[in-house]
Amino acid sequence: MVAGLVLGTALLSGCSEATEANDTLPSASPAPTTEALPPIGPADFPVPNEARTKDAASAEAFLRYWIDLINRQRSLLAGQPLRDLGPECRDCLRIANNYDEAAAAGRHFEGGELSLNDVTEPQFSGDEVSITFGIRREAVVLMDAAGAPVDDGLPMQPNLGSGITLAWSEPDKSWLVLSMTLG
Amino acid sequence: MTRALRRLLIAATFLSALLVASPAAACGYDTECRVELEDSAATVGFEGAGVSEVVGVGGPEYFQYAYRLLDPCLAAAETRGYCSPTDVRECPEQPDRVMGYFVVDRRPIVPSQGPAVEPVPNGFGPGDPIGDWSYFREGCFDITPLNPPPSPGEVFSYFERLPLPTLTTQHQPPGNGLSGLPVIFYTDSPTTQTFTVDVRGFTVVIEARATQYTWHTGDPASPAVVSTDPGRPYPNETVEHDYRSGTYTASLTVTWGATFSINGSAPQNVPGTTTTDGPPVTFDVLQARPVLTDPYN
Numbered sequence: 001m002v003a004g005l006v007l008g009t010a011l012l013s014g015c016s017e018a019t020e021a022n023d024t025l026p027s028a029s030p031a032p033t034t035e036a037l038p039p040i041g042p043a044d045f046p047v048p049n050e051a052r053t054k055d056a057a058s059a060e061a062f063l064r065y066w067i068d069l070i071n072r073q074r075s076l077l078a079g080q081p082l083r084d085l086g087p088e089c090r091d092c093l094r095i096a097n098n099y100d101e102a103a104a105a106g107r108h109f110e111g112g113e114l115s116l117n118d119v120t121e122p123q124f125s126g127d128e129v130s131i132t133f134g135i136r137r138e139a140v141v142l143m144d145a146a147g148a149p150v151d152d153g154l155p156m157q158p159n160l161g162s163g164i165t166l167a168w169s170e171p172d173k174s175w176l177v178l179s180m181t182l183g
Numbered sequence: 184m185t186r187a188l189r190r191l192l193i194a195a196t197f198l199s200a201l202l203v204a205s206p207a208a209a210c211g212y213d214t215e216c217r218v219e220l221e222d223s224a225a226t227v228g229f230e231g232a233g234v235s236e237v238v239g240v241g242g243p244e245y246f247q248y249a250y251r252l253l254d255p256c257l258a259a260a261e262t263r264g265y266c267s268p269t270d271v272r273e274c275p276e277q278p279d280r281v282m283g284y285f286v287v288d289r290r291p292i293v294p295s296q297g298p299a300v301e302p303v304p305n306g307f308g309p310g311d312p313i314g315d316w317s318y319f320r321e322g323c324f325d326i327t328p329l330n331p332p333p334s335p336g337e338v339f340s341y342f343e344r345l346p347l348p349t350l351t352t353q354h355q356p357p358g359n360g361l362s363g364l365p366v367i368f369y370t371d372s373p374t375t376q377t378f379t380v381d382v383r384g385f386t387v388v389i390e391a392r393a394t395q396y397t398w399h400t401g402d403p404a405s406p407a408v409v410s411t412d413p414g415r416p417y418p419n420e421t422v423e424h425d426y427r428s429g430t431y432t433a434s435l436t437v438t439w440g441a442t443f444s445i446n447g448s449a450p451q452n453v454p455g456t457t458t459t460d461g462p463p464v465t466f467d468v469l470q471a472r473p474v475l476t477d478p479y480n
Contacts, residue, residue, distance in 0.1 A: 090258070091216065091315075094210065109212075114213065117305070118304035120301070120303070130314065132291065132313045134306055140213075142212070157214065160214055163301065163313060164315055179315045180315050181290060181314070181315035182215075183215040
């Protein structure tokens with residue numbers, strides 16, 4: 001009881017001056033709301049909101065999302081989302097085609113997961129931003145429909161020098177991949 | 184990539200001994216896709232030391248970037264999945280020079296001297312690539328320094344795929360043979376052939392010649408007879424085999440060697456051989472049975 005009184009006194013003493021109670025109702029104008037971002041990316045794996053502003057943190061967030069998307073599409077064997085987000089990116093189209101061709105041939109990839117190592121500060125040039133980074137790639141091999149390897153595959157690489165160039169798309173409110181090289 | 188496209192690329196482009204390329208299979212994966220090769224016999228660009236000189240890059244950019252020349256047909260095919268005739272560009276010829284139209288890409292590397300153009304991630308040192316390939320310029324370039332004459336090994340890769348003739352087995356007596364009477368083998372098919380191929384702009388003449396003949400007798404007791412000549416018909420036969428009665432299928436495998444010359448140079452040996460298998464022939468060998476007859480009857 002005594003402690004409560006002391007606390008209450010201490011809180012009240014924090015008020016420098018008294019304020020009058022508001023005896024009017026709030027205006028009828030609606031409160032501002034956040035404009036919905038146009039959907040981009042797979043419906044069940046969209047580009048996250050933190051990657052949809054035109055700043056360095058957003059560009060890095062997009063890069064992290066993009067690597068996750070590649071890993072996802074490799075296991076799904078579906079290249080179209082990579083084309084959608086990198087329509088002018090030659091290597092993105094190559095990878096997307098690899099996935100679609102593997103699916104058409106009844107093949108699949110074993111391994112190959114990508115994970116980012118060191119990611120450097122994004123470098124802006126107008127509406128474009130480039131990021132250099134190291135990436136780890138697990139061992140990977142393409143398997144045929146019978147479960148036999150199609151070729152020798154590639155061994156694990158702990159740190160492949162890589163880079164990506166992103167371009168800001170105002171209509172999409174998102175980054176798009178302009179070019180990318182992994183390893 | 185379709186075979187037709189590959190052929191188009193072969194016709195349109197050149198191979199570089201300086202090319203730093205991984206096997207074509209690597210382009211089936213996400214990473215480490217270099218310029219794609221066609222069984223080392225033809226390719227679509229140049230990468231590595233010397234390219235920056237050909238492109239005419241100097242100053243800091245010489246150390247800050249790696250450069251590559253890509254055939255525009257390949258660049259188009261990788262971007263949109265096909266290459267059209269408009270992607271194949273011609274360059275004015277110059278005496279004793281090899282000219283080609285290329286798209287130039289470049290990629291930041293950790294420079295051996297001076298500042299890097301991009302921040303360097305942890306774990307990378309001078310010469311390591313650190314960024315992505317991007318378009319730099321395109322045009323006609325004199326690639327003579329990048330285009331050495333075909334090596335013997337490169338010529339061999341062509342030789343292996345030449346449409347060498349398959350030699351037909353002839354045997355005597357025609358039709359059925361007789362046990363106790365050797366069956367004579369020979370071939371009257373051509374045993375030499377000349378091919379002229381274009382290897383990266385060099386005219387390579389390959390003179391192929393049969394060097395060994397392996398006659399598959401079809402007889403388990405003695406399955407093969409090897410000769411260095413094509414055999415001859417009776418009475419100058421050099422290859423023959425004694426059969427017991429039965430039905431046999433014989434054929435001829437020919438080992439081919441070759442010499443080659445480049446732009447009229449002195450011929451030299453192709454380092455290796457290849458073989459062709461001729462069509463099989465089947466015949467019966469009958470048992471001869473003596474029968475007494477009266478010549479006066």
